[in-house]
Amino acid sequence: MGKNWKFVTVLADKQVKEEEDVTLRCQTNTGDVTVTWEKKDQKLCCVEGKHRTGKEGSAIFLEIKKVELGDEGKYTALAHNDSLWGRAGQGWLGQNMHGLRQDPIISALKSFKISSGDVKELRFLLHGPVGAGKSSIINTIKTIFEGHQYINCLTGSALTGESLTTKFEKFNVGDVPFTFYDVMGLEKGGSKGVHPDDIISALKGHVPNNYEFKACAPIDKDNRHYILDPTLNDKIHCLVSVIPADTISRMDDEVIQKMRNIRVAASELRIPQVVFLTTVDQSCPMTKKDMTKLYQSRKIKQKVDECRNKLGVAPNCIFPVKNYHEETKPNEQLNCLMLEAFTQIVHSADDFVKRNSSQQETVE
Ligand SMILES: Nc1nc2c(ncn2[C@@H]2O[C@H](COP(=O)(O)OP(=O)(O)OP(=O)(O)O)[C@@H](O)[C@H]2O)c(=O)[nH]1
Ligand SMILES: [Mg+2]
Structure with missing residues (x-):
């Protein structure tokens, strides 16, 4: 894949019951990006056994085990390679601004x-x-x-x-x-x-x-x-x-x-x-x-x-x-x-x- 990667899908809103596991997932057109995650616009502090981040081919995911109230919030995936950067988040589509609407914000x-x-x-x-x-x-x-x-x-x-x-x-x-x-x-x-x-x-x-x-x-x-x-x-x-x-x-x-x-x-x-x-x-x-x-x-x-x-x-x-x-x-x-x-x-x-x-x- 070339340098001009993009998000193909972005993170969707998820409603989860307490104690359930949840996976937030979005897709790029290449696996060749470096990813960091944010929660409520701050770098996510990954807790061992609680959070698992990774890539599966061109998909980027964050798994949260046994969801608690404190896990609620806006999550954002920040991805970049040498030449392009972008974000995919709930409500912040970044790389794909086409989906953004002002009224909900x-x-x-x-x-x-x-x-x-x-x-x-x-x-x-x-x-x-x-x-x-x-x-x-x-x-x-x-x-x-x-x-x-x-x-x-x-x-x-x-x-x-x-x-x-x-x-x-x-x-x-x-x-x-x-x-x-x-x-x-x-x-x-x-x-x-x-x-x-x-x-x-x-x-x-x-x-x-x-x-x-x-x-x-x-x-x-x-x-x-x-x-x-x-x-x-x-x-x-x-x-x-x-x-x-x-x-x-x-x-x-x-x-x-x-x-x-x-x-x-x-x-x-x-x-x-x-x-x-x-x-x-x-x-x-x-x-x-x-x-x-x-x-x-x-x-x-x-x-x-x-x-x-x-x-x-x-x-x-x-x-x-x-x-x-x-x-x-x-x-x-x-x-x-x-x-x-x-x-x-x-x-x-x-x-x-x-x-x-x-x-x-x-x-x-
Ligand atoms: N093209 C463009 N022009 C801008 C943008 N933001 C501001 N301007 C123009 O830049 C000039 C300065 O903008 P101001 O908002 O007055 O800047 P300021 O920081 O308040 O300046 P001071 O109060 O004088 O220090 C104005 O002519 C604006 O119209 C922008 O995003 N794009
Ligand atoms: Mg001014």
């Missing part, structure tokens, strides 16, 4: 209940270089949820070279309890763009809504706007790094270093982190023409690898997305790609609040 998100009563809304912070598409992500998600083109989050800074977003601005998504925070872009040098310390303060919950960033003077305790005793409701529950796929190769080392430092701080705070890789259309003409080809694109795969190397992120935390940019009509494939990435951050943020709500809240 939207319904699941609309009926999503936050695990902790302490938290009113899940808060996501988008950060990245100037013009990366941060504000456009908010517009795209609001467009999907609100059913009409949403363009109120100011975009277009790529033209000016300076960040168009200057405030710590909050955006709600429809009537679901999810909130995005948009920030000014990161720039090289100490006197331009958002200061990384401001982002770290925002992660910890010290920065109020509508705070006007000052590149040279990050917020501190002496600032009258500084939130001294943030609660879990003030904190950020998931950090989204936004990287433009088309210009990743030209990204300034200083900006990359700032992003890495922010990621280190987020890791210390145990805040989940993912990367949204934007402008996939600008990076690959094949994907621009047909979004379903995204997971067959070597160019996109290269961008994911580059992103992994530059930021030190695992590839399963990198979500290639496309924002609404010049289109005037809804595009279901664009929506599905964004919705899958969005679902991931909702679950990650929810895990974070679950972990932290019962614990003593400490102020850094």
